[in-house]
Amino acid sequence: MIENKMNRRSFFSTLAKITGVAVVAPTALRAVFTSEAQAQEKRRSAAPAAPAAAGGAAPMVDPKDPVAKAVKYVEDHTKSPEAKGNHCATCGFYKKVTTQNGKEVGTCTIFAGKHVYANAWCASWNKKA
Ligand code: SF4
Incomplete structure (x- = not known):
């Protein structure tokens, strides 16, 4: 009986020669994906959240806005x-968010990224369910 003495390294080396493609070990791939995921998380945490979505100060809707x-x-x-x-x-x-200039303000689906006064109104008013 012929004993197969091919070890892992020679197996991948032979496979690469046959296919013409470099075979990358799973651990190397894992390292690449892990470092990319860490870089994405770092970029995400460094970027400031949208003020209105985060509940912070956002610009008020300007009534002169088109x-x-x-x-x-x-x-x-x-x-x-x-x-x-x-x-x-x-x-x-x-949706109520906070108080600005002593008045309650919140977000409105129509004016993304801005706040409207709770006491404001527009023609798109739709009774809250
Ligand atoms: S009344 Fe108009 S501005 Fe106010 S929340 Fe409703 S749609 Fe937005």
Whole structure:
């Protein structure tokens, strides 16, 4: 009986010669992927979170902004007869975040990355469920 004395190194070497492709050991691949994952995690933790999503200070929606104008956004719902008492705090698109300038503010689905006043209103108001 012929004894197979091929060890692991010679096996990979022979395989590389036959296929013409360098065979990379799984441990080497694991090292590459681990270092890439660590680099991604480092980049992710170094990047600042979006202020509004993180609950921090975010710019307020400017009523003169074209999108705000298009939906007739007003910072005080009592200034718009169309609001009929409705305001952001009772809107399904609103989510309370914090207090800014002594007033409650939150996010609105329509104005990503910005805050709206809880007391504001716009024509896209949709009753909170
Ligand atoms: S959609 Fe709702 S939460 Fe957003 S600005 Fe209009 S009323 Fe406020």
